[in-house]
Amino acid sequence: MLNEETVIRNRAEGGKTSATQLRIALRNCGVIDPEDIEDAIGQGAYAALAKVLADGDPEGTIRTIMDSGLRGRGGGGFPTGLKWQLSARPQADQKYVVCNADEGDPGAFMDRSILEGDPHTVLEAMAICGYCIGATKGLIYIRAEYPLAIERLHIAIRQARDYGFLGEDLFGSGFAFDIEMRYGAGAFVCGEETALIHSMEGLRGEPTLKPPFPSESGYLGKPTNVNNVETFASVPPIILKGAAWFASIGTEKSKGTKVFALAGKINKVGLIEVPMGTTLREVIYEIGGGLQHGKAFKAVQTGGPSGGCLTTAHLDTPIDYDNLIAAGSMMGSGGMIVMDEDDCMVSVAKFFLDFTVEESCGKCTPCRIGNKRLYELLEKITRGQGTREDLDHLYNLSLVIKDTSLCGLGQSSPNPVLSTLHNFRDEYLAHVDEHKCPAGVCRELIRYEIVPENCVGCTACARNCPVNAISGERKQIHFIDQAICIKCGACLEKCKFDAVIIN
Amino acid sequence: MERIRTAEQLHRIRASREQMSLERREQGIVEVRVALATCGLASGAKSTYEYLVEELPKRHIEARVLRTGCMGYCYAEPTIEVTLPGAEPMVFGGVDPARADQIIERYIRQGEMVDGHIPRNYEKVTLE
Structure with missing residues (x-):
């Protein structure tokens, strides 16, 4: 059986034999009972906190995190050690450590899984962070749609207090730290740290301009360090196994491992954790078991509504922060949606813009109105009414929204449009020039037709057509009246003789 | 509980x-872990868990049944992991009560392989 060193060595030697996962953040998920603190202790929980407090060297601990190369796992990829250092610098009577558990990308469930499977790792890392930056209070901002994660966190916090891992005088060091929960209503924008802080303050979840950064003036105007769940979950192993160990995993600028929620048209949908630098091909074909029904791979969407699509050209690109940005996408929080030949990329862009329009807080004009206009242009194109000028307009407007929006949501929201425009331009051209949807998805652009050679006249399609658009006698060739057809696809589904096709 | 100070x-x-x-x-x-995160619960892992907790003692098998978080095999929920004494842990997917019955009778009792076995495809760090 492989061990952890083998995974790292295979990776370092470019070994292709085993695209094995390496679980650091997920190390205890599926292993321990999340409601039993001693089960967590049995796997080493709170040993890192004990070590940090015994060492009594917050600056040294921050240096360890810096040297490890850990970067923010929520999507931005900001160096975690540097963030801690910036939050440690200001003098203040009160500072805060915030855990961002507002996971909002469609199809992403990494943070929820960590909180439900191993809540203690997050509590421990928050206390470590608090000690390093000089904060005595921690807050977990979590969406109310995660009731089980909330329940398990409550149990974990209560147990940690009972055991003395939270509260006064932790491990006899004199350091006090406690954690409270704050609930969000599930707004995507509240994953942005300034909006998150305002939401915790009881204000509208709207972002504000940075600077001032939360590390100077955050929650209630006090220095605040905000990290994502997965980032925190990576901290205890770094403390215990050392910065050099963590830095030996991954690529030059992206160290460690990343958790991905692998979804879409893939055989083995699941939660995976791989060393940075693993290729998409390894993730999709080796870990994910390839595409469903043997269909051809078309694209993979990473980074959710802020990310973009990668194509067959990127299959062998090592996945890390910088490579994904260079390829026109981004790491994001780790959603990975695999698409096959039956997916229309214009519709995919429209899906994400629909989400953005819904989730834009409306504070700044480019995001509020610009994204709506982008959506309308995409809607027009998927109806076959788009023109080449619309494509230029789409491109230019995307750039303006990126450049002028207030926060990360608007600055990244046109990415799905830009990356599909760049990687799948011919598909857009087919929609505007020929008014055709090559993937056969856009309703207005497709026709269901019956191939006379295959039709046996079984009447199954006609009986199942909800609008009686199909005519034909038993054992005679049937016919679809395009004027009546609503393109629901019921006939295609019912036909056992492959006689119904999309044209 | 006395607070831990050292x-x-x-x-x-x-x-x-x-x-x-x-x-x-x-x-x-025998140790049996049942993945009881939101994803597992949504696909019926609670009834698998209850079935195991009820049936194992009834069939005179000494076992510790644990609820855990997500094991990562979304395509094969509900998933359970069975560790027989002296053996490597085995993960099984699609474990409804009927398959749980098979696993008890054939894998736990007789060490025979049953449908739904998922080969482990990861390594994890251990904290010293």
Whole structure:
């Protein structure tokens, strides 16, 4: 059986034999009972906190995190050690450590899984962070749609207090730290740290301009360090196994491992954790078991509504922060949606813009109105009414929204449009020039037709057509009246003789 | 519970947990983990869990049934992991009560392989 060193060595030697996962953040998920603190202790929980407090060297601990190369796992990829250092610098009577558990990308469930499977790792890392930056209070901002994660966190916090891992005088060091929960209503924008802080303050979840950064003036105007769940979950192993160990995993600028929620048209949908630098091909074909029904791979969407699509050209690109940005996408929080030949990329862009329009807080004009206009242009194109000028307009407007929006949501929201425009331009051209949807998805652009050679006249399609658009006698060739057809696809589904096709 | 004030106290808990787990193995106690995160619950893992908790003692099999978080095999929920004494842990997917019955009778009792076995495809760090 492989061990952890083998995974790292295979990776370092470019070994292709085993695209094995390496679980650091997920190390205890599926292993321990999340409601039993001693089960967590049995796997080493709170040993890192004990070590940090015994060492009594917050600056040294921050240096360890810096040297490890850990970067923010929520999507931005900001160096975690540097963030801690910036939050440690200001003098203040009160500072805060915030855990961002507002996971909002469609199809992403990494943070929820960590909180439900191993809540203690997050509590421990928050206390470590608090000690390093000089904060005595921690807050977990979590969406109310995660009731089980909330329940398990409550149990974990209560147990940690009972055991003395939270509260006064932790491990006899004199350091006090406690954690409270704050609930969000599930707004995507509240994953942005300034909006998150305002939401915790009881204000509208709207972002504000940075600077001032939360590390100077955050929650209630006090220095605040905000990290994502997965980032925190990576901290205890770094403390215990050392910065050099963590830095030996991954690529030059992206160290460690990343958790991905692998979804879409893939055989083995699941939660995976791989060393940075693993290729998409390894993730999709080796870990994910390839595409469903043997269909051809078309694209993979990473980074959710802020990310973009990668194509067959990127299959062998090592996945890390910088490579994904260079390829026109981004790491994001780790959603990975695999698409096959039956997916229309214009519709995919429209899906994400629909989400953005819904989730834009409306504070700044480019995001509020610009994204709506982008959506309308995409809607027009998927109806076959788009023109080449619309494509230029789409491109230019995307750039303006990126450049002028207030926060990360608007600055990244046109990415799905830009990356599909760049990687799948011919598909857009087919929609505007020929008014055709090559993937056969856009309703207005497709026709269901019956191939006379295959039709046996079984009447199954006609009986199942909800609008009686199909005519034909038993054992005679049937016919679809395009004027009546609503393109629901019921006939295609019912036909056992492959006689119904999309044209 | 007395508050833990030193690394040694923490270590003692860890050591006693390891000891307990060792003793369970020696006594031939089977360990069964049921993935009970939101994803597992949504696909019916709760009834699998309840079935195991109820049936194992009834069939005179000494076992420790644990609820855990997500094991990562979304395509094969509900998933359980069975560790027979002295054997590597085995993960099984699509475990409804009927398959759980098979696993008890054939894998736990007789060590025979049953449908739904998922080969482990990851390594994890261990914290010393």
